[in-house]
Structure formats: C-alpha cells, structure tokens
Amino acid sequence: HCAVSPSSLMSAGWNRRTWLSAGGFTLIHSRARSRAPSHETAGKLMRSGEDKKAVVWIEGNIASGKTTCLEYFSKTSNLEVLTEPVSKWRNVRGHNPLALMYQDPERWGITLQTYVQLTMLDRHMSPMSAPVRMMERSIFSAKYIFVENLFRSGKMPEVDYAVLTEWFDWITTNISIPVDLIVYLQTSPQTCHERLMQRCREEEKVIPLEYLESTHQLYEDWLIKRSSFFLPAPVLVIPADQDLPNMLDRYEENRDKILTANNL
Ligand SMILES: Nc1ncnc2c1ncn2[C@@H]1O[C@H](COP(=O)(O)OP(=O)(O)O)[C@@H](O)[C@H]1O
Numbered sequence: 001h002c003a004v005s006p007s008s009l010m011s012a013g014w015n016r017r018t019w020l021s022a023g024g025f026t027l028i029h030s031r032a033r034s035r036a037p038s039h040e041t042a043g044k045l046m047r048s049g050e051d052k053k054a055v056v057w058i059e060g061n062i063a064s065g066k067t068t069c070l071e072y073f074s075k076t077s078n079l080e081v082l083t084e085p086v087s088k089w090r091n092v093r094g095h096n097p098l099a100l101m102y103q104d105p106e107r108w109g110i111t112l113q114t115y116v117q118l119t120m121l122d123r124h125m126s127p128m129s130a131p132v133r134m135m136e137r138s139i140f141s142a143k144y145i146f147v148e149n150l151f152r153s154g155k156m157p158e159v160d161y162a163v164l165t166e167w168f169d170w171i172t173t174n175i176s177i178p179v180d181l182i183v184y185l186q187t188s189p190q191t192c193h194e195r196l197m198q199r200c201r202e203e204e205k206v207i208p209l210e211y212l213e214s215t216h217q218l219y220e221d222w223l224i225k226r227s228s229f230f231l232p233a234p235v236l237v238i239p240a241d242q243d244l245p246n247m248l249d250r251y252e253e254n255r256d257k258i259l260t261a262n263n264l
C-alpha cells in the first residue's frame with residue numbers, strides 16, 4: 001500500500017467527486033430519501049446505494065435496556081446490530097476517558113465527548129451489511145443529551161461546549177447521517193438507577209440518581225415534547241420499565257414497524 005493524499009490525486013486530474021466515489025461515498029446533489037426539510041441530504045456525503053436500506057436508532061437513558069434489546073433483535077435475519085462503542089471509550093491507547101469524565105467532568109468531559117463524537121460518526125459511516133441496521137444511540141444523542149447535560153449542569157466550560165458544537169454542526173451539515181426511525185425505550189430514572197447498580201460497571205458506580213433524572217429530562221424534551229432539538233426521524237416510544245419477559249413481548253408487538261422502518 002502506498003499513501004496517497006487527496007491533494008496529490010487532485011493535482012493528477014482527480015476531482016472531489018472521483019476521490020469520494022473511490023471510497024464508496026457520493027456527493028448527493030438531489031434529495032435521495034424523505035427527510036424533514038431542515039435535514040436535506042442534498043450537498044452531503046453519503047455512502048452509495050444506502051438510501052434504500054432502513055436505519056433504526058435505539059435511544060434511551062443509561063441502563064434503560066438498549067443493549068438487551070439489540071441482543072434480542074440480533075437473532076433476526078437480514079438485520080445487523082451496531083452496539084455503542086463503549087469498550088473504546090473505556091480504553092483508547094491505554095487511557096479510560098469514560099472513567100476520567102465521571103471522576104472530573106470539568107476537565108475530561110470534552111475529551112470523552114470528542115472521542116464519542118468520532119467513534120459514533122465512524123459507526124454511522126460504516127458500510128451496511130444487511131437491509132436493516134439497528135444502532136445503539138447516535139451522534140445526535142451524544143450531543144443533545146450528554147454534551148448538553150454536562151454544559152447545563154455547569155460541568156463543561158462554555159469554550160468546550162462551543163468547540164464541540166462547531167464540530168457537531170460541521171458534521172451534520174456536510175455528512176448525511178441516515179435514520180428512518182428512532183425507537184425510544186422510555187424508562188423512569190429510578191428503574192435505570194436500579195439496573196445500573198445491578199450491571200455494576202466500575203466507572204458508573206459514582207452516578208447518582210440526579211444525573212439520570214437530568215439525562216431523562218433531556219431525552220423527554222427531545223423525543224416526547226419535541227421542544228429542544230432537531231428530530232431527524234419519527235419516534236416509536238416503547239415503555240421499558242417492565243420486566244424482561246414483558247419487554248420481549250413489547251419487542252415482538254413492534255417487530256414489523258421496526259423492520260419496515262424505511263416504509264413509514
Ligand atoms: N427489562 C429489564 N428488566 C430488568 N433488568 C433488565 C431489563 N433489561 C435490561 N436489564 C438489565 O439492566 C442492565 C442494563 O441493561 P442494558 O441492556 O445493558 O442497558 P443499556 O444498554 O441501555 O445501558 C443489565 O444488567 C441488564 O441485564
């Protein structure tokens with residue numbers, strides 16, 4: 001393999017379109033799939049052919065049951081599941097930005113959230129290997145829930161928030177991040193706190209109920225009241241305080257809606 005840069009190819013007669021197409025990306029010149037008017041795909045980078053596939057995000061508070069839900073659906077044929085890259089957040093070249101953030105959010109919030117933004121973008125941009133993709137959370141909830149929570153609670157300096165916002169705005173303006181349906185696992189903060197304690201992830205032992213109440217409120221404002229931030233897709237709300245057998249019934253009831261998300 002030899003390293004080639006975009007600028008060397010461009011001086012050899014390639015233009016932006018051929019460079020991008022070689023990587024499987026196309027610069028979209030017209031609306032490729034239905035979207036809210038403020039989230040046009042025109043002018044954005046998009047992977048070729050992926051406008052025909054369905055993308056579903058599973059959203060919900062910490063320990064609401066997203067991974068368990070994905071695990072259940074992973075047995076479905078013609079469906080791929082992408083979990084949150086938490087293992088990367090716990091170990092980037094020997095460092096644990098997730099633990100650092102919980103220990104000292106003022107200092108390390110920007111570090112974790114910059115890395116979350118990068119790794120989530122990488123998930124969104126990865127080529128689809130099945131007609132339906134179910135993905136745990138999104139670059140949108142990273143910004144609208146977690147960055148927002150750090151900032152509003154006074155734990156993120158304004159300059160860090162401004163830099164993350166500039167990055168987020170650039171990404172969502174220039175890159176198409178397809179989504180057809182958002183499934184919201186709606187829980188009470190108390191349920192999440194109990195499940196979080198039961199899961200017992202070392203970094204999260206310091207999370208108080210109040211933290212989960214704040215992230216819950218941000219989720220409710222975004223996905224239920226629709227009063228805070230841009231909503232890129234319709235929302236399917238699944239009440240998720242119930243025990244596991246009941247949750248599996250709820251998933252079965254909603255299976256068709258989820259799997260045909262691109263026909264909604
Ligand atoms: N419906 C449920 N009832 C009781 N416990 C659950 C339920 N769903 C998940 N759990 C447990 O709660 C914890 C958090 O679930 P998980 O799927 O990891 O949540 P998330 O991915 O949203 O953080 C895990 O220990 C899991 O086994």
Ligand SMILES: O=c1ccn([C@H]2C[C@H](O)[C@@H](COP(=O)(O)O)O2)c(=O)[nH]1
Pocket residue numbers: 060061062063064066084086098101112113116141142143146147204
């Ligand atoms: O943007 C983000 C996304 C997640 N986190 C934290 C919250 C949890 O401690 C872990 C993983 O969340 P789960 O809900 O258990 O999947 O990562 C964050 O701080 N910022």
